[in-house]
Amino acid sequence: xxxxxxxxxxxxxxxxxxxxxxxxxxxxxxxxxxxxxxxxxxxxxxxxxxxxxxxxxxxxxxxxxxxxxxxxxxxxxxxxxxxxxxxxxxxxxxxxxxxxxxxxxxxxxxxxx
Amino acid sequence: xxxxxxxxxxxxxxxxxxxxxxxxxxxxxxxxxxxxxxxxxxxxxxxxxxxxxxxxxxxxxxxxxxxxxxxxxxxxxxxxxxxxxxxxxxxxxxxxxxxxxxxxxxxxxxxxxxx
Numbered sequence: 030x031x032x033x034x035x036x037x038x039x040x041x042x043x044x045x046x047x048x049x050x051x052x053x054x055x056x057x058x059x060x061x062x063x064x065x066x067x068x069x070x071x072x073x074x075x076x077x078x079x080x081x082x083x084x085x086x087x088x089x090x091x092x093x094x095x096x097x098x099x100x101x102x103x104x105x106x107x108x109x110x111x112x113x114x115x116x117x118x119x120x121x122x123x124x125x126x127x128x129x130x131x132x133x134x135x136x137x138x139x140x141x142x
Numbered sequence: 143x144x145x146x147x148x149x150x151x152x153x154x155x156x157x158x159x160x161x162x163x164x165x166x167x168x169x170x171x172x173x174x175x176x177x178x179x180x181x182x183x184x185x186x187x188x189x190x191x192x193x194x195x196x197x198x199x200x201x202x203x204x205x206x207x208x209x210x211x212x213x214x215x216x217x218x219x220x221x222x223x224x225x226x227x228x229x230x231x232x233x234x235x236x237x238x239x240x241x242x243x244x245x246x247x248x249x250x251x252x253x254x255x256x257x
Binding site for chain 1 (some may be wrong): 146148151173175177182183184185186187190192200230232234236242243245246247248249250251253
């Protein structure tokens with residue numbers, strides 16, 4: 030059973046606008062969440078993470094929001110750039126539970142110039 | 143430059159043959175992981191190792207084996223018992239510092255095709 034879900038397989042956004050990628054999880058024991066960016070035939074690259082003690086974390090154009098009651102996190106990219114076009118994966122881990130990382134199925138983002 | 147090296151990038155094998163995928167890291171990370179990516183299914187954990195000479199099964203370990211004799215190396219063997227071995231295989235590592243809140247760092251993957 031998929032513990033981390035990304036329900037939108039794809040998203041298209043105009044350059045300069047905001048991209049919002051969403052992720053839901055089912056395991057309430059998850060306490061560390063991450064976003065990765067992936068190009069075809071390459072390994073994922075770490076973007077940003079958030080601990081469950083926070084509800085927001087920013088790094089430049091990337092902000093991750095965590096809503097623990099809804100078991101939902103989102104990644105905001107502002108402003109979106111054509112180079113952001115890639116597949117984005119969210120991941121979750123239970124720090125005390127053995128450090129396995131569970132990944133969603135990914136959202137393919139296309140930023141239109 | 144520190145990083146994770148997976149070799150080869152593309153690998154072709156005949157059905158019924160075992161094949162070993164290489165993963166080497168020079169990041170001095172304690173933990174190493176193997177994931178498999180199939181279209182539309184995200185990344186699924188095969189095996190992981192938190193220290194040398196110790197490893198645990200992930201969600202899809204059947205048909206795979208690993209070893210962790212050195213900190214830098216975590217090879218994955220895809221055996222003939224794996225029913226659907228054709229996939230993109232990703233190796234990752236992470237430090238054990240930061241109380242477990244450290245990200246995975248990935249290699250660039252090996253695409254295995256079995257015919």
